[in-house]
Amino acid sequence: MRRRALARYTRITGMNDVLFEDQRYWRYVLERIQYVADLYGYRRIDVPVMEVTALFVRGVGEGTDIVEKEMYSFEDRDGTLVSLRPEFTAGIMRAYIENGLHVLPMPLKVWTTGPLFRHEKPQAGRYRQHSQFDVEVIGEQDAAVDVEVISVAWHLFRELGFRDLRLEINSTGCPQCKPGYVRRLVEFFTPLAGQLPEVDRMRLRKNPLRLLDSKEEATQPLLERAPHIIEHLCPECAEHFARLRRYLDVLERPYRINHRIVRGLDYYTKTVFEIKAAGLGAQDTICGGGRYDGLIAELGGPPTPGIGFGSGIERIVLAMQQLRLPVPDEVTPQVMVCYLGETAKLAAVRLVEQLRNEGIRSLLAFGDRSLKAQLKHADRTGVAYAVILGEEEVRAGMATVRAMARGSQEAVALTQLCGWLRAALAIEAVPAAT
Structure with missing residues (x-):
């Protein structure tokens, strides 16, 4: 009777059990994360798994898919509208403001790991509850910080055994130059709206930058002809992007400019980047991030620059298994x-x-x-x-x-x-x- 009763309960769609064979990968990844974070001088911070919904609406962006379609939001017993966190950055910025962390030596370099929740279509290595390694640097505009953040991710993946890594970069401008580019983008796509799939017509109306990240087949030829944002940067953003490239050149770190990288969150400014690994097919992105110089002010704090990235641990583990990267054996009794x-x-x-x-x-x-x-x-x-x-x-x-x-x-x-x-x-x- 008990066995039949237990069989009625199964995992919720998009949630996943991490069983013993996978645990040795998780243990190794988390150990290497701690090692690299210590190597670069990053301190651990942990924030609640649940925040008021308004934090994510304000921080992530009202027109984003995350806010409109993917957040797990509900009314708490006291009537407060709360959400399970869909990403780390907004919660860490809230903690920075609320706890007065601005009094600490700047820049403040932090990292964390933990579960995130998004009600999206499950796919290999990406679940509705998924865990992420997150890095944030707060309080410095220097493009050398951008390079260091990229280097943290790069170093971690090399530690884990990844080879043939590819770095792709772009700039999304700032509040001074981004609106002008968005207008150019709208001017370009509006006469072509009839050729766009419905999902991209919606993006054109609500969040035109998201068109650059479209995976719709019909949109691809149009994107090839679309204007590039780096041709419309203000002098400050252009100089910042030039410095970023010079520092990457000094490190002899190969990269390419990908004009279509915009990342999925509204708060990004200037630098955005992705790291990809060879041998993984179409789902080859293992890390993504960028700069968010206006986010803290948007959340009610003093104007403070910042940059960070996130990398899904399930995605890393799946990639390591696909590439047959070695990990230590499971620790067993003797x-x-x-x-x-x-x-x-x-x-x-x-x-x-x-x-x-x-x-x-x-x-x-x-x-x-x-x-x-x-x-x-x-x-x-x-x-x-x-x-x-x-x-x-x-x-x-x-x-x-x-x-x-x-x-x-x-x-x-x-x-x-x-x-x-x-x-x-x-x-x-x-x-x-x-």
């Missing part, structure tokens, strides 16, 4: 303690804790099963050694150690067992607690 009789079980409970305190990954056989069943279970778990305690062994202060691969056994004094196992498993001694 020893199982087996026993015969209640007296031996009491000693086994004590022994397994002692082994763990010595840094030896250990399991205890449960359920008072026969020794044969316990050893069969030990074999299935993949431990290297089974430590067998019987009542006679306990009285004699001895244990029988069975090498599971060879099937050989050896009697070892309990007082020497931890050292024997450490030597056999090549484990360094755990320093004594002070």
Whole structure:
């Protein structure tokens, strides 16, 4: 009856279980994220998974697909309209303003990981609940910061084993020059509106820049002839983009200008970029980000520049699996303690804790099963050694150690067992607690 009842419940569409084989990839990715963040001097910040909806409407943009179609929004018990976060940047900027982080040395360099929620069509490596690695630098306009942010992502992917990476960059201008370009874009596409699919006609009316990111087949030939924003930048934005390119040249980092990169959020200004990896087909973008110099002021803080990027962890893991990139094996138990009789079980409970305190990954056989069943279970778990305690062994202060691969056994004094196992498993001694 219970099995039938459990079978009624399945994952919500777009939500995903991360099972054991994938967990070793996740562990490795998160370890490398921590390493690279430390290397570049970024500090971790965590923000709530839920914020007032108005924060995302104001920060992400009212005309975006995220706000209009994808956010998980609902009325809280007190009547407040709240949303599960669809992205990190707006929440981190809210935390920056609310907690007075402007008093810290600038620029403030932070990173975080965690789940995001968007009600969009699930696809490989992208779910309605997906996790993201996010980096933000607040308080500096220098284009060298843009290059550093790009370098954080680049360094991480190299650490993870990606090769043949491609960097694509563009500028989306600023509030001074972007409106003029948008008008040029509208002037170009309005006479051609009849050739656009309905979804792109909607974009033309509501958010013309999003046309540049269109994947609609009928729109592609028109985009080839569309005006480029870098030809309409104001002097400040043009100089910033020129500096960005000079710094990338100094690093000998290859890049190409992609006039169609605009990213999907309204707050982007000046630099936008994507990193792509070879061998992944059409879904080859593994990171994207850009500058948002007006966002903090838009949210009620003082005018403060910023830049950041996000990279989906599920997408990274899927790409690593597709490319067969090596990761460390799953960390598994090394020893199982087996026993015969209640007296031996009491000693086994004590022994397994002692082994763990010595840094030896250990399991205890449960359920008072026969020794044969316990050893069969030990074999299935993949431990290297089974430590067998019987009542006679306990009285004699001895244990029988069975090498599971060879099937050989050896009697070892309990007082020497931890050292024997450490030597056999090549484990360094755990320093004594002070």
